[in-house]
Amino acid sequence: MGGQKIQAPKGVSEYVPPRSRLFDFVRECLIAPAKLAGYQLVELPVFEATELFIRGVGESTDVVSKEMYTFTDRGDRSITLRPEGTAGAMRAVIEHGLDRGQLPIKIWYSGQYFRAERPQAGRYRQFYQVGIEAIGLDDPAIDAEVIAIADAGFKAIGLKKYHLELTSLGDAPSRARHRIDFLTYIATLDLDEATASRTGINPLRLFDDKRPEIKQAMVKAPLLMDYLSDTSRAHFDQVKVYLDSMGISYELNPRMVRGLDYYTGTTFEFVHDLLGAQSGIGGGGRYDGLMKELGGQELSGIGFGLGVDRALLAAEAEGVISKQAFVSDLFIIPLGHGAMVMALAIATKLRMSGKIVDIAFGDRSLKGSMKAADKSGARNVIVLGDAEITSHSMEVKNMSTGVSTSVTIDSLNDAL
């Protein structure tokens, strides 16, 4: 009986050949700069106690209040599929006592995250992010390094049409002083109900509203940037100096809004120009109160999350990554069972020395196998038959030049 076709759950991003190859490339590009800078891997669970995100990310955020995949497990615990990486990373740092060693703690991670939003291109219910965290250092230089690492990842992919937006959310005193004036200002605005309620939760959201009339009304709103304390300002100025010295261009966006409550001080976002509404390809910032909030010591931190799915979309939009197929060093065509024994042995040996070797399986015609070799992108082909088995020598055909050269089985490795 034929079963019903089962589809993947709504809104998940998945990658299969040939595109999975590009996904892999993009992800590696994004991770590599962190490894080169001494960040170390952490592998963390995709589900955590719900409480972690409520306290870490913030109950008032949309992410926590309406986008989490939360369920009760068999032990009656409330569990949530991670909607972001920083809270879990902090939890792990505290739990494993990493903060008792040398500072800063520099870690990187990569994996899937979950948010129950309405899907759209570049916005998925399960998506991929790579991230890093540098914990336990107030030095503005680490802010600059973190930003530079993210930028290096995008550059490694070959992305050009993106820009970096930068701002500072200041420290607690800065925000407190700004809030007074800001609330006074928006009290003078005539807002519809939905907007007003959103504003009640996080007033800064208004800066992000795309409606022209709201944008117009917000032109004269007091900017947090103008309320920075001396220490916050000095820190931010120094970050800019370091970025300038590294040749990383950015634009100040004092109206930038982040959806996670833990951000403080230096905050940034990478925006791609060709991506439509879901244009943020990465973002991050300082979260100086997070560790303590989660029951650890009072250590500051900064990190980022980069969207692998969106970076891939951006790369495709810019046309910067080649769709080059799998390329092997050698394609072996065995003729008959005896030849297959030999082919398997040769392939195993060559692979151990790092050669990429493919074999023609099944009983296709020689012509069909040659076509398969051609399409696979193999650089060289050998045909194994009775003659080769007895003589232990064979013709290596170079697929781009069409030239064949005769080699013995022992010198095959060198001939490739």
Next chain:
RNA sequence: GUGGACGUAGCUCAGCUGGUAGAGCACCCGGUUGUGGUCCGGGAUGUCGCGGGUUCGAGCCCCGUCGUUCACCCCA
């Protein structure tokens, strides 16, 4: 979550005012005996997303549902 568009072979799509499906690409085989890329010939492939309804008859009409997509919202 709100509003709009779309859903036909693996892919991109066509299908006239309703009469039980087509193209290109890809794929497979062959063009004589063990060597590919071009060319020629041949071939396989679709519960027309799914479920109802209207009709003598629906891929084309109606309703529902699932999925995708665009904008809002949100953000990676």
